[in-house]
Amino acid sequence: NAGVTQTPKFRVLKTGQSMTLLCAQDMNHEYMYWYRQDPGMGLRLIHYSVGEGTTAKGEVPDGYNVSRLKKQNFLLGLESAAPSQTSVYFCASSTGGPSLNQPQHFGDGTRLSIL
Amino acid sequence: SQQGEEDPQALSIQEGENATMNCSYKTSINNLQWYRQNSGRGLVHLILIRSNEREKHSGRLRVTLDTSKKSSSLLITASRAADTASYFCAQGLIQGAQKLVFGQGTRLTINP
Numbered sequence: 001n002a003g004v005t006q007t008p009k010f011r012v013l014k015t016g017q018s019m020t021l022l023c024a025q026d027m028n029h030e031y032m033y034w035y036r037q038d039p040g041m042g043l044r045l046i047h048y049s050v051g052e053g054t055t056a057k058g059e060v061p062d063g064y065n066v067s068r069l070k071k072q073n074f075l076l077g078l079e080s081a082a083p084s085q086t087s088v089y090f091c092a093s094s095t096g097g098p099s100l101n102q103p104q105h106f107g108d109g110t111r112l113s114i115l
Numbered sequence: 116s117q118q119g120e121e122d123p124q125a126l127s128i129q130e131g132e133n134a135t136m137n138c139s140y141k142t143s144i145n146n147l148q149w150y151r152q153n154s155g156r157g158l159v160h161l162i163l164i165r166s167n168e169r170e171k172h173s174g175r176l177r178v179t180l181d182t183s184k185k186s187s188s189l190l191i192t193a194s195r196a197a198d199t200a201s202y203f204c205a206q207g208l209i210q211g212a213q214k215l216v217f218g219q220g221t222r223l224t225i226n227p
Contacts, residue, residue: 004157031213042118042203043158043217050213058214090157097213098206099145101165104215106150106157 002026006091006107013081013114021076021110023091031094032074033104034058034066036087043090049074050097081114088112119206119218127224134191136221138204139184146207147180147187148215151200158203161189166209191223199225 004025013019023032030051035043045058049068063085065077074093078085088111092104119140128134138147146165150158164171164180164187171178177190191198201222205215 033214035217040219042219045214048214092158098148098208098215099213101146101163101207103148103160103163104158105160108155108157 004091004093004105004107006089006110008110009108010111011113013078013112015081015083015114017081019078019081021089021091021112023074023076023107025072025093025105027093027095027105028071029093029095029105030071031097031102032068033092033094034064034074034076035090035092036060037090037109038087046076083114086112086114118216119204121202121204121218121221123221124219125222125224127226128194130194130196130225130227132194134194134198134223134225136189136202136223138187138189138218140187140204140206140216141185142206143209144182144206145209147178148205148207149176149178149189150203150205152203152220153200163207194225196225196227199223
C-alpha cells in the first residue's frame, strides 16, 4: 500500500502563476484534508472533504480552491500564487472525522516556493 | 484561537533517558491525538486518547489526559536516536468542523 501520495514533491512558482497539487489515497478513506505547515505555526487546515463530491473550508481557505471528484483524489488549487503561500503542504486522509475517534494518515508533503 | 500549546518547544536529552512533552488546549475535546514528524516527512499517528480515558500505553509511549486541566502529556521511555523528531498534539473537537487542531510541536533531539 502506498497510503497517501502527494505530487509534486517540490515546486517553484512565480507570483501570479497557478498550479494544482494532487493528493491520492489508496485506503478507501472518506475524509481528506489539506494543511499547510509554516515555521512556528504548526499545521493549519486549508480545506477538507467528508466524501466524494463534498468540500468545506478550514481555517485558512483564502487563495485556495479544492475538488473531490473521485473518492481517492483530493486536489488543491492555487488560483494566483502569492509569496505568502510559500509553505509545505500536507494532505491527509481518514476513515472518519476526529469526533469519531479516527486518526489521520499523512503524505510526505509538497514544498512550494513562490518567488 | 483554538490552537493548543506545547511545552517545551525544544528538548534535548541523552539516549536512554525519558522524554516528556506537554500539551495544553482550550476547548472541549472528543479526543487528543499525538503525531510524530521526522525531518522532511509527513506526520505519523502515534496514539489517540479519548476524552473519557486518563492514560494510554503503546510500546515505549505513555500518554495521559487530564480534561479538568485541559492538558495531556506524552512520555517516551528509554529514548533512542531514532526518536529524534518533532512531536505534535492535536485536538479532536466535539463541536464544529470535522477537523483536528494542531499544536506548534516539540522538537526532540536524542543525543547518542
